[in-house]
Amino acid sequence: MDVIKPPEPTKRWRRWMWGLVVCVFGVSVWLIGPSDQITRLGRHDVLIATVEYGPLSIGVDSFGVLRSAEQHLITADSDAVVKQIYLKAGASVAVGEVIATLDNPDLSLAVAQAQQALQSSDMALQQLILNQQREFLSEQTALDKLTGDLATARLRLQAEQGLAEKGIISHLVFAQTQSRVANLVRQMQSAQQRLDQLKKLHASAQQLASQRIAIRRQELARSRARLAALTITAPVAGILERMPLAVGQRLTVGDETALIGSQTQLLAELRVPQSQVQKVLPGQTVTVRIRDQQVTGTVGRIDPVVAENSVKVEVALPQTLPKAARPMLSIDASITVAELDQALYIRRPANVREQQAAQLYRVREDGATELKTVQFGALAGRYVVIEQGAEKNQRWIISDLSNLAQQGVQVALN
Known part of the structure; x- marks a missing residue:
């Protein structure tokens, strides 16, 4: 019986090789492509x-x-600690609306001390006015006495003038009366000058006392303003552009608290x-x-x-x-x-x-x-x-x- 032989493997591999070459060539052409793609x-x-x-x-x-074309910067008037925050940046605010509150116990004591100093200055002025009135009355009394003595001396001089002319009294007595009248005139002029100077001195002392009172009032107003400034409020209506505070933060004088635009x-x-x-x-x-x-x-x-x-x-x-x-x-x-x-x-x-x-x-x-x-x-x-x-x-x-x-x-x- 005839035996069938399988095809030689070398011819099959040769056909596969030629097919692979054709494929590689086609891919190369496709990758390179035409220059005018x-x-x-x-x-x-x-x-x-x-x-x-x-x-x-x-x-x-x-x-x-x-x-904002108009901006209002709010700063701390005194050293304080942020106690509470009510509004944050971006919020709209009305005039007087509270933004935050600060805490500083020393300011309450400063207000009390300023009030006491003002009361002391007021009392000192009242006492000064009473003392000046007493001094003025004393000088005025002395001046009034000299005025009376001068009037009496002038009447005596007028009466003795006729008697001296008739020889009833000596010219020495008449000259003594003339000298007394001249002396009383000089004393009254000096007393009047002392009274005028006393008035000016009293006015100057009262002015100084009044100035001390004005300073005490300013100190009290400033202390009250610093105490009130612990409550940060909006001075104008607008928007809170910046508010860099945090609860518990410690502030010093001049630190920014808010910017309103x-x-x-x-x-x-x-x-x-x-x-x-x-x-x-x-x-x-x-x-x-x-x-x-x-x-x-x-x-x-x-x-x-x-x-x-x-x-x-x-x-x-x-x-x-x-x-x-x-x-x-x-x-x-x-x-x-x-x-x-x-x-x-x-x-x-x-x-x-x-x-x-x-x-x-x-x-x-x-x-x-x-x-x-x-x-x-x-x-x-x-x-x-x-x-x-x-x-x-x-x-x-x-x-x-x-x-x-x-x-x-x-x-x-x-």
Whole structure:
């Protein structure tokens, strides 16, 4: 009987080897691909913008917060310990509303001591007035006595004058009477001067005593004010912008206890990049976006200090603001630094900077795309000026396709 031999294994392995070579070659061709490969993108996957021509405002974009144009800082009047906190930062406050209470037992003692000192000064003034009245009455009595003696002496002199002329009395007696009258006149003048000086001395002493009383009253008022200041209240209505207290915290004189800002008079505090701030000038128009609304303000002050590569710019806002406006609210704004009568511009493509060139894909009328180099100029908020490389009404892909553009890959839109 014939025996069937199996096929030789060498021929089978040879066929497998040739098949493997063909597969490797096909994969290599697929990986390498043609030099003009095309990437297909859906139209809904990219952003397409049209080149426009017309007037354009050049602006500097920035961000910041709303600040109160009027702020009231409350500080500690004395050393104290925080006893209780009623309101925290961000709360609205009315005039006289209690924010927190402090504790300092020494202030009550200071008030009592000031009251006692004031009472002592009042009593000292009353005693001084009584003593002065006694001294004045004593001097006045002496003056009255001299006045009476002088009147009597003058009557005697008048009577003796006729007798001396008739020789009834000697001229010596008449001369003695004349001398007595002159002496009494001098004594009365001295007494009157002493009385006038006493009046001035009394007035000066009373003035000094009154000044001491005024000082004691001021000390008492100050002690009472410091005691009352242990209850921290809002001096104005507004919003509590900052309140850095904690229960049990120890305060010293001058430490901040609260910062209250006005809710009606606000300004915008913007952070402008250092590279852009040289374009900003006082008086320029600013469009401030507060939530979903916009208001127009004016650049008021530019801070000369650079912090974290940005400069603080204060913007004055109108009196009437959206209801959402409140201190510490984050905002963004655009500062108009120039007005172009006619310019070629487009919505700002991704990763495009001013005064630089970039490669973008232009969308032709037939839907095909072509890679072109476009030179850009100044930024204008959401838009950017085109210096060259594009024309009016042309459509361009503004999505970030920089990786494809660097490789020179063609893009097709589905």
